[in-house]
Amino acid sequence: MKERELNKLYWARVALAAAAxxxxxxxxxxxxxxxxxxxxxxxxxxxxxxYVFKDYVQIIGKKxxxxxxxxxxxxxxxxxxxxVLTIILx
Numbered sequence: 425m426k427e428r429e430l431n432k433l434y435w436a437r438v439a440l441a442a443a444a445x446x447x448x449x450x451x452x453x454x455x456x457x458x459x460x461x462x463x464x465x466x467x468x469x470x471x472x473x474x475y476v477f478k479d480y481v482q483i484i485g486k487k488x489x490x491x492x493x494x495x496x497x498x499x500x501x502x503x504x505x506x507x508v509l510t511i512i513l514x
Contacts, residue, residue, distance in 0.1 A: 426484055429484050430484055430488070430492055433471075433475060433484070433489065433492055433493060434492060434493040434496070436471055436474070437468070437471050437492075437493040437494075437496065437497045438493065438496055438497065438500050440467045440468070440470070440471050440497070441464070441467070441496070441497040441498075441500035441501040441504065442500055442501075442504045443467065444463055444464045444466075444467035444468075444501050444504075445464075445500065445501045445502070445503070445504025445505040445507075445508060446504055446505075446508050447460075447463050447467075448460040448461075448463045448464060448501070448505050449504075449505050449508035449509045449512065450508070450512075451463060452509065453509070453512050453513070464497075464498075464501050468494075468497060472489065472490060475489050476489075
């Protein structure tokens with residue numbers, strides 16, 4: 425059960441990172457660079473809040489829920505952000 429919840433959390437964070445990257449790039453293009461910097465943080469905290477409300481945190485632990493998938497979140501966000509910027513501005 426624990427590994428299944430960790431898988432859900434991981435892939436949910438990867439999907440949210442892709443969405444955050446696209447939103448950040450679009451905000452940057454439309455001149456809202458200040459907000460574009462904080463949107464990935466807001467998306468990450470939203471993923472944590474979703475798991476807190478679903479009570480999955482009790483199954484996998486608070487610390488593990490906070491840190492699981494953070495590396496792939498950052499890398500996915502960065503790749504999607506650069507890809508969308510390259511497509512729009514290139």
